[in-house]
Structures are given as C-alpha cells and as structure tokens.
Amino acid sequence: MKSRITTIILFLLTGTTGAGFYVSAQPAASKTYSFKALPVVKTTLFRKDTLSILKYGAKADGITLNTGAINSAISDCSKKGGGVVVLPRGLWLTGPIVLKSNVNLHLKEGALLQFTKDFDQYPIVAANWEGLPQMRNQSPISATGQTNIAITGKGIIDGNGDAWRQVKKDKLTESQWKTLVASGGLVSADQRTWYPSQKSFQGSQMKNPGAISPEKTPEFYNSIKDFLRPNLLLLTSCKKVLLEGVTFQNSPAWCLHPLMCEDLTVRNLTVRNPWYAQNGDGIDLESCKNVLIEGSSFDVGDDGICIKSGRDEEGRKRAMPTENVIVRNCTVYHAHGGFVIGSEMSGGARNIFVSNCAFIGTDIGLRFKTTRGRGGIVEKIHIKDITMRDIPAEAILFDMYYMAQDPVALNGEKRDAPKVQLFPVTEATPVFRDFHISNVVCNGAEKAIFVRGLPEMSISDIYLDNITIQSKTGIDIQEAKGIFLKNVKVAPTETEPVVSLLNSNTVTIDGLSYPQGAALLFSVKGEKSDNIKVINTDTGQAKSKITYTSGATAKSGNL
Template sequence: MSCKCDSYGVLRPHSVTITEFGAVGDGVTLNTKAFQNAMFYLNSFADKGGAKLFVPAGRWLTGSFDLISHLTLWLDKDAVILGSTYSEDWPVVDPLPSYGRGRELPGGRHRSLIFGRNLTDVVITGENGTIDGQGFEWWERFRNKTLDYTRPHLVELMNSTGVVISNLTFLNSPFWTIHPVYCSQVTVRNVTIRAPLNSPNTDGIDPDSCDDVCIEDCFITTGDDVIAIKSGWDEYGISYGRPSTNIIIRRLIGETRSSGIAIGSEMSGGVSEVHAEDLLFFNSAAGIRIKTSPGRGGYVKNIYMANVTLVNVGTAIRFTGNYGEHPDEHYDPNATPLIEKITFKDIKGENITTAGLMQGIEGDSFRDICLYNITLQVTTNSPWNCSYIEGYSEMVTPETCESLRGEIFPDHCSDCYGLPSDLRISRKRNKGAWLLSW
C-alpha cells in the first residue's frame, strides 16, 4: 500500500497574518478572538481557491478555535501556539456519537484547541513551528479527580476529508494529541509529538473511525500509546458502524510507558487493512498491542506489521481480550469481537522482558495469528504466555507457545494476511542486518 498524494504544496491565492486581526504574540495576551475573526474573514475565500493564515514568530496564547475548509494554517519556525490554562477557554461540546459519552466522564467533553468539523482540504503545517497544549493543569485535575468533563485533545477534526498535518511539533496535549475522527484521506507526516512519560492518556496520533490514513516519518514520545487506532465504544460504536480501514504507518520512532502501536480498546466499529512497517520503539511497556473485550463487538482483521525494532521493551506483542472499561451498563456482554488474520513479520528486539502475552477470549479465540522471522532477546524464563490464541509461526526465537507452532508453509500461507506465497523460497536465506534510514 502507498500513501496518496497530499496537498502540502498547495498554493493558496489569499494569505493573511494573524497580527492583522489584533493578535499579540507575547505569551500573555489571549488571542482566541483574533483566530476566530481570521477564520471568519478567510471563509469568504473558500470558493476562490482557499486561503492561508500565517502565524509568525511569537508565543500566541489562545483558547479553542475552529478551522474552515480550503485553509492552510502555517506556523513560522519560531511560532508557538499556546493553549490557555483556563478550562473556560475550551468550550464543552457533545460527546461523539460512537462513544455515547465523554471518554473519561459521562456527559460532554471539552473541545480541542484546534477543532474543525465537516471540512474539506485542510492543511496544518509550517517550518516546524510548535503547538503546545500546556496540559499540566489538566493532568493534575485528572490525578486529583476534579474534572467536570472529559479532557480536550490538542487537534481534533471530525467528518472531514483531505486533511494534512505536517512539519510541526506538538507538545503537552491535555488528552490525546492528534485525533481525526470520522475522517477520510488523512495524512500526518514529519511531525514530532512530545509529552512527559508520566502524563496521563497523552496518546500521539489516534485515527478513530477513519479511512485512507497515512502516518509516516514521525517521532513521538508520550505518556500513552504512540499510535492508537480506534472505532467507537461498545454499543455506541456498534450502532454508529464506521470502521477504521486502509491505514498506513511507516518510518515511526516512539517511546512510551504504554504501547508503540495499539488497536483499541475502543474498536466496536471495526478495524481492518492496517499496514505498518519500519518501526522503532524503545523504553516502552509494549511494542504492539491489541486491546478489546466482551461487549465491544466489531472486529480487528487484516493487520500486517513488519520491520520492527524493539529496544528495552516490556512485552513485545500483547493481546488483551478482557480489557474492560465500558461506557455504561447497557452494553451487551455477548457482543464478542472477531480478531483474525494478523501478521507480524521481521521483528527484532533486545532487552525484552516478555516476548508475547497473548490472551484471547474464552469461546472466542483470536485466530490466524501469524509470526514470521522474529528474533527477540528475552530476559525472562517464560517468554510466551498464550490463551485462546490460534495461529502459525516460522523462524521465531525464542520458540513460541504451543497454539502458534503450526507451520505457515506450505499449507497455511493463505491464512496469514500479507504474506506472499513465494516467501517460502527465500525464508531460509541469510537476511543480514537491517537498519532503518531516516
């Protein structure tokens, strides 16, 4: 799979600077009205080729503001957009229909710092400028249990098509950092995302009920999953029924106290056709993780991850079939998920505590799990722990659990998503060492 062309280089016939609307880049003056007024003005150019809003060097404090269609938001290399530390500057909006409530608390949720819905052709980019959510106050309120509503994301776009986010640094999100939801044709490229490793739920990039997504050439270090692919929560996600599909992830470096790439736990609308390759995760709790639970419904299938390097990672591959966390008591405990056709190929790891902790669901085994050419330097005497898992493996060190020891070749290659049948010809060749190039 390959990423489609994006609109990074699009030329907008109209351009304005945020200072033209009274903004002051002193890090103290609140510029919410300036950003809102700029968007109102630029919207008149939407049918004339669109417009560009330039944010020059400075520290531009603001509350939440909405983007418009056919817009480029461009940050100078020394520009910093700062999120206000006052919750009243982040309005409360309705919960997502595929979640039924706020992710943390019943009811609504604070709107993201940069927000948009029902948009087309939106570019957020620049010369490695910075968007800083200043999430410290939000993290403390979470720890002290003084939140009234679910914390806001740093960037959230809803029901939008043709989204490009590139060449920027994102810091200290109050909650998930970049959250496209119900979107199509999304590209996130060449971004850096940072938050302290002890910051709660500061996921890096979370495509949620999205299709045709490309994430590449990113460095992410956060307090939660580096990438988390989602598609709705229990009965609300099942009812909304919008899957995440056709997702490409490549050339990614990440560090986290959680997982490098996670699918779920909210996956009730389904997740499929995920291709990830050329990944490096270090100092992390898990490398690759799938999270689900009875009550989720939905499916995770046709997943292919290859060329993965893990360094100082707790569990290389982890499946959790009883993750729990339900929005309310109305979920159907008999709505079990379908987990099948998941392939992990060409994985190397050093200083790994556990090779695999793979726990399916009793009566609903995860099947067609395929492991090929995996070498892990494991520090525990029990490298694999599997339950309710069915699949195949070849060239795996240390030897995997009994339920995964069926041979891939010659009879089960078609059960392994993404593995070409002619791979058996070269599987015994010396592959040599491989290095990621950045």
C-alpha cells in the same frame, strides 16, 4: 467429555544434528501479502494567498489573548476561497481555535501557539470521549465537517495540559510530587493522586460523568467542568487533511484525535506529552478511512500510534471501521504501546499497513487489545520491519482481556489474572484475526510474545515470520487457533518453558530457535489443545522437550 488429543509426533530429521516434533514434511502454512498495492490517500491543495494574524491585531507578548484575531483570520481566509494563515515567530497566547475549509494554518519556525489555562475560555460542548458521545470542554483546536484543511510549519502547539490533568504519585519522584502538591489543587484521601481543582476531583468520583443524558443540566456539567478534559486536536468528519512539520505537545488528554475523517496525511510531526500524562495518547485514529502517517516521532504518556473505531454498542451502531491506513518510518519512545489497536475498536479495523518503525522504551511494542462487550472485527493487519529495545512488558501482545490498566504495574500494585469463563458468542464478542507480522527484532522485553483469546472466541490466523526477541520469558499462547510461527528466535533468560500453549489448536512452529540447555521447551495445557506441529526445530538442545497438564494429552506418551 472425552479429552481431545494433542498430537505431537517425534521423528528424526535426516541430516540434522537433533530431533524435531512435526507431523508433516511440508513447511508451515503461510499466506503471502504485499505492501505494493497500498491505499491511496488524497492530498490537500491550497491557494498561495497568505494572511498574517498580525493584520487582525494579534500580539506575541504571551499576555494578550489572541483567540479572536486568529479565528477571524481563519474565517476570512476561508470565505475568500482559502489560502494560508500565518503565525509569525513569537509566543501567541490563545483560547480555542476552529479550523475552516481550504485554510492552511502555518506556524513559522519559532512560533509557539500557547493555549490558555483559563478554563472559562473553553465552553462545554457535545464531543466524544474514548469512543462514546460525551460533553467535554471544547478542544483547543477543532474542526467539524470541513474539507481541505491543514496545520503545517516548524512551530510548536502547546495544550497547557498540566493545568488540566490529574497525576499519580507513583509516576513522579518524591521531589516532583512535593512540588506538585505545593502548587495547589488537592490530594485524594489515600494520598496517591493529585487533582488540579475541586471540580476535577469531584468529577473523578463519579461514574462516566460526561455522558450525555436529559437529566443533566448545564449547571451539573459546570460543577465538574475541570474534569472534562479535551483532546488537544479534534477533527470530526473532515476530508482531505494535512498535519505536517509542527510539534504538538502537552495535551490535556489525547493529543491528536481524527474522528470519522477521510484522506488524512500526518507527516514529520513531533508529538510529546509527559510520561505521567494519563490518557496522554499520541494519535488516535477513530473510524477514519485512507490515512498516511509517516516520518513522525511520539514520546507520550499513553499509547503512541493507536487505531480505534468507537466503544461497545455506540461503536457498533456507528459501524465505521478504521481502514486503509499506512504507518511508516515512525519512532515511538515512551508510550504504553508503540503501535496499538483497541481497546475501543467496536466498529472494526482492517487493511492496516505498518512498516519501518522503531519502538524504544514503550511499555509494549505491538499492542492489540480488546475485551468482552466491544464486539467489532479487527482483520487484515500487515506489519513488517519493526525494531524495538528496552520494552518493559511484552514485545508483541494480543489480549482480549484488556482491563484498562497501565501495561506495567506500579510499585506495590497487585494484579490478579482474569477469571476464565465461557460466555455465549454475541454481537458484543470481539474478533481478532488475519494478522501478518514479519521482520521484527527486539533487544530486551519482559515477555517475547503473548496471545490470549477468549474461551468462546479464539484469536485466529496469526502469522509471525522472521522474529528475533531477547526477553525474560518466552512465548505464551492461550485460547488461539491458526497460529503460524516461522523462523522465530527467542532468547529468554528464564527458559521454563520456552513456549507455553493453553487450549490452542492448529499451531504450527517452523524453525524455532532458543537457548541451548533450556529446562523445558514446550508446555501444553488444556483439553482443547490439538493439532500442534513443530518442524525444522532442533529439540535436542532442551533438557526436557514437553509436558502435558490440565487435560492435555499426547497420542503417544513415548516422546
């Protein structure tokens, strides 16, 4: 097949000090969007009546199990029309708590709600795990089909996650590892992973052991019970929900998991997990509608603020996108990603508005991930006014080859690039399109921008405007179309090339700034690369402007 032509025509720009590549005197194509017409989120309203758990015999001695007292108070409050159930100052040990309609569970300052590490208190129930129906241990806090519920106050909710989770040796210091191993449990044959119990280890050796199937008996699930870690907070099909002021910490798996909820407000929360906490996400919105997350901080072991909508065929059958979401004025410290979409996004995601957030030390800043088999359409994503620093991997990442690995390889871990193959487009082919990202500043990253689509499905219609990133390497765009970069400034310390393009077309770069003396400005690869425009850019600062390889050619080689 005859190679398509990569067209980059060199002109002298009148009145400038250098030359630029461009095919049009017009500025880069751009779409306008507004944060003025944001989604409306309905709010909760509670009766002023209060009910203390002390009335039900609860004791703050850290020994008494207060499960019955707390649940009785919530149930009675709901039956009487609702109100506020109060946890006074003190250490309240408990098993699973179930929220009920019209009840605000309020933790006074100094109140610590501590969930027990006695696994027998958590029955195995039908739930959800990473976008699939699963049998799990009952979540420490849960609600299903409830309306007008809240958890508020200035207290702390601790999920006792260390009792549940396995830990990788490479994520601890040598001293921490020795202490952990000496505490009990068992270590894998390769001496790289610690498990808290035999049941936990046994479950880890099976493929998808929590999956619901007729041949699995209660005895089977009990044999791997410790492996079926619950999410700390699971709210399923609830409406008008408020989470405000409290600290959620030390979850067995995901910390906050609203699933198929509507009208959710998350305000001024602190969400904390150890950085080694596997699956220790901050908040995962799954198939939710009308959500506001604001003024909250996250310091966790996996993704910080994450958008999901089910996994693979199950997510597509559910067909409930996460939509109409506002995220603003939040800070994410340690996490795999600051703001994340995917990878379980098979029901789609749309109408997401993110603004005025800071990511400090997250492995990746803005992280959008999926893989073949997911399906789903992610679109109409609007992000602005983001600050980042000390990002170990990519500042901005779009990746359709997600491989369920930590973003940053552990010491000694070898990773190969995915094998590039062309597959037919089906309902299982994911789609990323129509992203608008502006006003981003990042001080320190491994790579500035990485866009990697599939040969059969390009990532498309990405608009990046007013972006400044200091990084080790520059911009890498693969299998993409309709990419518009305007007023992008990258300062890679390794400057060959500043911008790499592979099998990408309709790429417009308007006003690119880069370090003077860069060895190579553009590398263009692949016979599908076409219609690449560079305007308002001083290309004379680079020692070499452009190279063509792997089937890419120029209409005129006299550049």
